[in-house]
Amino acid sequence: MLGTALATMRVSPVPPLRWLGTAYVETVRNTPLTVVFFFVVFVLPQVDVVFSYFTFAVVALSIYHAALVCEAVRSGVNGVDAGQAEAARALGLTFSQCLRLIVLPQAVRNVIQPLGSVISALIRNSSIAAAFGVQELTGVVQRLTTANPDSVIAVLLGGVVGYLILTLALAGLLTLTERRLAGAR
Amino acid sequence: MPLVALEGVGKSFGDNRVLTDIDLTVESGEVVVVIGPSGSGKSTLCRCVNRLETIDTGRILFEDKPLPAEGRELARMRSRVGMVFQSFNLFAHRTVLDNLTIGPMKVLGQKRPQAEARARELLDRVGIADKADRLPRQLSGGQQQRAAIARALAMDPVLMLFDEPTSALDPEMISEVLDVMRSLASTGMTMIVVTHEMGFARSAADRVAFMADGRILEISPPDTFFDAPESERARDFLARILRH
Ligand SMILES: Nc1ncnc2c1ncn2[C@@H]1O[C@H](COP(=O)(O)OP(=O)(O)OP(=O)(O)O)[C@@H](O)[C@H]1O
Numbered sequence: 001m002l003g004t005a006l007a008t009m010r011v012s013p014v015p016p017l018r019w020l021g022t023a024y025v026e027t028v029r030n031t032p033l034t035v036v037f038f039f040v041v042f043v044l045p046q047v048d049v050v051f052s053y054f055t056f057a058v059v060a061l062s063i064y065h066a067a068l069v070c071e072a073v074r075s076g077v078n079g080v081d082a083g084q085a086e087a088a089r090a091l092g093l094t095f096s097q098c099l100r101l102i103v104l105p106q107a108v109r110n111v112i113q114p115l116g117s118v119i120s121a122l123i124r125n126s127s128i129a130a131a132f133g134v135q136e137l138t139g140v141v142q143r144l145t146t147a148n149p150d151s152v153i154a155v156l157l158g159g160v161v162g163y164l165i166l167t168l169a170l171a172g173l174l175t176l177t178e179r180r181l182a183g184a185r
Numbered sequence: 186m187p188l189v190a191l192e193g194v195g196k197s198f199g200d201n202r203v204l205t206d207i208d209l210t211v212e213s214g215e216v217v218v219v220i221g222p223s224g225s226g227k228s229t230l231c232r233c234v235n236r237l238e239t240i241d242t243g244r245i246l247f248e249d250k251p252l253p254a255e256g257r258e259l260a261r262m263r264s265r266v267g268m269v270f271q272s273f274n275l276f277a278h279r280t281v282l283d284n285l286t287i288g289p290m291k292v293l294g295q296k297r298p299q300a301e302a303r304a305r306e307l308l309d310r311v312g313i314a315d316k317a318d319r320l321p322r323q324l325s326g327g328q329q330q331r332a333a334i335a336r337a338l339a340m341d342p343v344l345m346l347f348d349e350p351t352s353a354l355d356p357e358m359i360s361e362v363l364d365v366m367r368s369l370a371s372t373g374m375t376m377i378v379v380t381h382e383m384g385f386a387r388s389a390a391d392r393v394a395f396m397a398d399g400r401i402l403e404i405s406p407p408d409t410f411f412d413a414p415e416s417e418r419a420r421d422f423l424a425r426i427l428r429h
């Protein structure tokens with residue numbers, strides 16, 4: 001969702017929105033995931049945003065992968081012939097109607113493959129995130145002795161399993177969608 | 186009052202000056218054919234009229250009002266101006282019928298039965314009533330272009346813009362599209378037509394505008410233009426095109 005919203009910003013006719021979208025994607029894409037994690041886990045509590053480690057992991061992964069999804073959606077949108085959007089605008093459709101009714105439905109076809117690879121990256125990254133969380137966080141937590149490390153591990157492993165179920169379900173859904181579209185062609 | 190008026194219009198793409206000091210008025214019911222060598226700015230001129238391209242200098246009036254800035258006002262103005270592209274640009278994921286109903290339903294707020302009835306009537310008028318449920322790619326080029334004309338007409342426009350509507354077509358399909366355009370002209374539709382079809386210009390145009398290097402060098406009734414062109418450039422152009 002965040003990814004599609006970002007992609008909309010990046011193709012919008014409003015320059016500030018476009019810059020914001022581009023700035024976000026470029027910043028996040030050029031930042032290692034571990035840094036994003038550090039930011040979420042250590043900086044957010046400084047400004048009194050405190051969640052469970054699981055939520056932090058979700059937030060970090062969302063921030064990171066929204067940028068990747070955005071790029072996948074954007075390249076899908078760019079793959080749609082510009083004449084389609086022009087014809088839509090010439091009919092008097094608004095920008096959002098043009099995107100919703102004409103461009104995005106056609107972009108979906110181009111997006112399925114790249115989106116698949118974003119999702120598999122998400123699966124891999126959640127395990128990295130878990131490892132990161134387990135080693136670094138337990139270290140920190142033990143030093144601060146504010147929590148029971150075992151429960152942290154449990155929470156993070158639970159997160160990974162949750163992610164796997166989620167992403168595998170999504171991947172299956174995508175395959176189905178792809179097959180249906182292939183049939184419609 | 187003219188339906189469309191361009192006053193001192195200028196436009197550049199970066200350093201490339203594409204339109205210079207264009208003055209053109211089009212009266213209601215008039216057919217103006219724009220001809221000229223490749224790169225002279227004909228497409229750009231056409232696209233400026235419904236603001237698919239913005240202009241740098243001068244102004245464009247539609248029904249005596251300057252073209253609105255991007256937004257709902259402009260969308261409303263565009264809904265009254267039909268545009269037909271060289272490459273058809275039918276919505277590839279929608280059936281021909283859907284291509285014709287999407288504008289009336291989403292822009293004009295018509296109900297589906299009304300929009301479909303009108304769409305079928307128009308498809309019949311352009312001779313492809315049997316193609317309503319096909320996807321665009323299942324049609325020949327000539328059929329696609331006729332569907333695209335019908336899509337534009339479904340909005341009940343007061344002005345139709347054509348940018349080289351037959352240039353992407355095989356020769357045997359050109360006349361079926363020109364016939365549709367000719368009959369449209371005879372119903373009194375106001376039209377601006379960019380084309381290389383001199384036969385169409387001669388038979389359907391009220392006035393012919395000749396463009397070169399981003400300027401309108403002359404504009405006159407077709408008989409005057411073809412039999413006694415004023416400018417050297419127009420004489421050269423006609424000599425080259427008629428030799429082919
Ligand atoms: N989007 C664009 N960006 C930059 N330059 C452009 C753009 N569109 C057109 N031009 C340039 O503007 C000039 C006029 O182009 P235009 O398409 O209006 O000519 P034309 O008379 O329609 O030519 P043709 O008969 O080949 O279609 C050309 O030099 C072209 O390269």
Ligand SMILES: [Mg+2]
Nearest residue numbers: 227228229349
């Ligand atoms: Mg052109």
